[in-house]
Amino acid sequence: DQQVKQNSPSLSVQEGRISILNCDYTNSMFDYFLWYKKYPAEGPTFLISISSIKDKNEDGRFTVFLNKSAKHLSLHIVPSQPGDSAVYFCAAREISGYSTLTFGKGTMLLVSP
Amino acid sequence: KAGVTQTPRYLIKTRGQQVTLSCSPISGHRSVSWYQQTPGQGLQFLFEYFSETQRNKGNFPGRFSGRQFSNSRSEMNVSTLELGDSALYLCASSPGQPNTEAFFGQGTRLTVV
Numbered sequence: 001d002q003q004v005k006q007n008s009p010s011l012s013v014q015e016g017r018i019s020i021l022n023c024d025y026t027n028s029m030f031d032y033f034l035w036y037k038k039y040p041a042e043g044p045t046f047l048i049s050i051s052s053i054k055d056k057n058e059d060g061r062f063t064v065f066l067n068k069s070a071k072h073l074s075l076h077i078v079p080s081q082p083g084d085s086a087v088y089f090c091a092a093r094e095i096s097g098y099s100t101l102t103f104g105k106g107t108m109l110l111v112s113p
Numbered sequence: 114k115a116g117v118t119q120t121p122r123y124l125i126k127t128r129g130q131q132v133t134l135s136c137s138p139i140s141g142h143r144s145v146s147w148y149q150q151t152p153g154q155g156l157q158f159l160f161e162y163f164s165e166t167q168r169n170k171g172n173f174p175g176r177f178s179g180r181q182f183s184n185s186r187s188e189m190n191v192s193t194l195e196l197g198d199s200a201l202y203l204c205a206s207s208p209g210q211p212n213t214e215a216f217f218g219q220g221t222r223l224t225v226v
Contacts, residue, residue: 031211031212032211032212034214034215036217041201041220041222042219042220043117043119043203043217043218043219043220044156044203044217045217046214046215046216046217049212049214051212089156091156095211098161098163098168098169099144099146099161099163099169099205099207099209099213099215100146100158100161100169100171101146101148101156101158101205101215102158103148103155103156103157104155105155106155
């Protein structure tokens with residue numbers, strides 16, 4: 001049973017436009033959410049996170065929105081750049097305090113010039 | 114500040130052998146988690162160590178084990194290797210407290226032949 005779902009396997013966006021990556025979760029015990037960017041054969045790179053007590057967090061070109069009632073979060077990248085092309089993973093952590101992350105399957109973002 | 118270091122980067126082993134992978138976390142981080150990434154299953158949690166104690170474990174067979182040393186460095190061991198153990202093994206370093214980010218190493222690519 002997938003507790004974190006990224007329903008879009010891929011997304012294509014033009015340079016300069018907004019990229020919106022979506023993530024849904026089913027576990028009500030998740031209270032901390034993270035987004036990672038990953039290139040093949042490398043480790044994930046942390047991008048941005050959000051606690052369940054917030055509904056928005058911004059860091060430069062990256063903004064994460066959290067809708068707790070819908071159990072949905074999204075990552076907005078504005079403006080998108082070709083270097084943003086990678087696989088993006090949504091991850092969630094339970095309120096237990098353990099550091100265990102549950103990952104979605106990822107969305108491959110392709111930003112074309 | 115040094116990042117998360119995983120060694121070796123690449124390994125080729127034969128079925129039936131055993132392997133040990135190493136992870137040095139970010140200085141000051143007390144939590145080390147291990148993940149397996151395969152094309153079919155995505156990123157799956159193996160186990161987490163915090164202050165030398167395993168405090169969470171994923172759904173992997175007992176052939177997968179780990180430990181953490183007093184300096185927070187961690188090793189994971191896989192015994193009696195199977196072809197299906199071929200994967201990218203990732204280590205994540207975290208302070209181990211709620212609402213803190215986790216940072217990944219570059220991973221160890223294990224190929225079992």
